[in-house]
Amino acid sequence: MKTKYIIYTLLALLIAFLLYNKFFSKKAKETGAATAGKGKKKNGPVAVNIMVVKDTAVRNQIDITGTIDANERVNLISQTAGNITGIFFTEGTRVAKGQLLVKVYNQDLQSSLQQVSAQMVLAKDINNRNKILYAKEAVSKEEYETSQSSLNAMKAQADVIRAQISRTEIRAPFSGTIGLRNVSPGGYLSPSTSIATLVNIDPAKVTFSVPERYLPIINKGSKITFTVESSRDNFNATVYAIEPALDANSRTITVRAKAPNPKGLLTAGAFAKINLTLDQIPKTIMVPTECVIPDLKSSKVYVYKNGVAVAKNVKTDLRTDTKIQIIDGLKAGDSIVVSGLIQIRPKSPLKILKVIK
Missing domain, CATH: 2.40.420.20 (conserved putative lor/sdh protein from methanococcus maripaludis s2 fold)
Known part of the structure; x- marks a missing residue:
């Protein structure tokens, strides 16, 4: 029994010795310190x-927005009322300045012009005779002046009829592209009836507003570049007109530039993204x-x-x-x-x- 207790005591002492050497001896402390030193890594340079x-x-550039406008745009209407006797254009095509587009009934005016023209021939002959007779003192001055006045009145009457006839013919006021027509042959045309829209988009006008502080830099001849949603091309324009007064609400000034549009890539009413060069540093x-x-x-x-x-x-x-x-x-x-x-x-x-x- 005593031997058993002695063995247990010796085992306990051995375990205590091993634990002391591992955790509390000088060598264990040096090893722990070295390990802790390795764990603390020094911060390196930032790459x-x-x-x-x-x-x-x-x-020095600014980006602003603007609107594409037609160079010329007009809503075609008639100056006189009457039935349409002819339509001489195709929708969506180009027309030349002075080209006949629509004609309104004018036979009554044509007949009146023929009648006055015939009377004018007779009045001219009478006036020529009286001129010769007056030179020979065969007729009085009053008779000669009366025949001359009658001839002039007939000429004026013929001019009035010709003007009335011209108002029955609607012609293109400028070259451009004509839009969709709103009338048909045989229909009644009144001065309030829209026939079609005529647009000239070459060159195109670009209208935009610039903040007040940039006003001293914007001049006629200033260059701008812009893009539109319908094309990937960059377009150039030149400022040609500046509004003389600022907008009281936005404190901006309206500027207008012209852009060449030979291919028709720019459309009236389109949204323009404009890059404006103010100066160069x-x-x-x-x-x-x-x-x-x-x-x-x-x-x-x-x-x-x-x-x-x-x-x-x-x-x-x-x-x-x-x-x-x-x-x-x-x-x-x-x-x-x-x-x-x-x-x-x-x-x-x-x-x-x-x-x-």
Whole structure:
């Protein structure tokens, strides 16, 4: 029995010795400290891309919207009433200036003109005879003047009838494309009836509004470029007219430009996206927009200097789709950080992966 207790005591002492050597001896403490040291990894440099800043030329442009208008547009109507005796155009085709489009009944006027013309021939003969007789003093001056006055009255009457006849013929006031007709042969045409619409779209007019502050820059002859939804082409136009007064509500001024349209790609009433070049800055600094970090009072960028990130406050101005103008805070030759900005803090060590040109 005593032997059994002795064995248990020796086993307990052995286990206690092993535990002490593993966790509490000097060697165990040194091993733990080494392990803990390995777990603490020192922060390394942030991998970034940089861009060397340089002076560049940039155009000061604004994007605005406008409307495509026809160069000339008219709703064709008749100046006189009557039955339509002829329609001489095809819908949707081009017509020339002066071309006969619609004719209204005018036989009664034609007959009146023939009657007056016949009377005018007789009156002319009588006036010629009286002129000869008056020269020979065979008739009085009063008889000669009476025959001359009668002839002039008949000429005036014939001119009136011809004017009435011309109003029964509707002709194209300018060359262009005629639209859908609203009348038919034999129908009654009144001055309030719309016949069709005539449009001249070459050149096309582009109407748009510009904020008041840009007024000193917009002049006759200014160039604009624009696009429309119906075409992938870029179109050019030249400003030819500017409204003399500002709109009191929007504080904008209306501008109109002309764009060549020989292929008919521009349609009246279309929506135009306009790019207007205000001026050109010959020397300035443009950087990618993502480089600039907005702050409460200003903006800042990070510059690579001596292996670390240096924060610099900057002033910005113009913006494009991808770049922003720096007017103060940077100079040509500075190396600006363009990636990894989320991980960077002032004085953070940097590792350059790529230099963007």
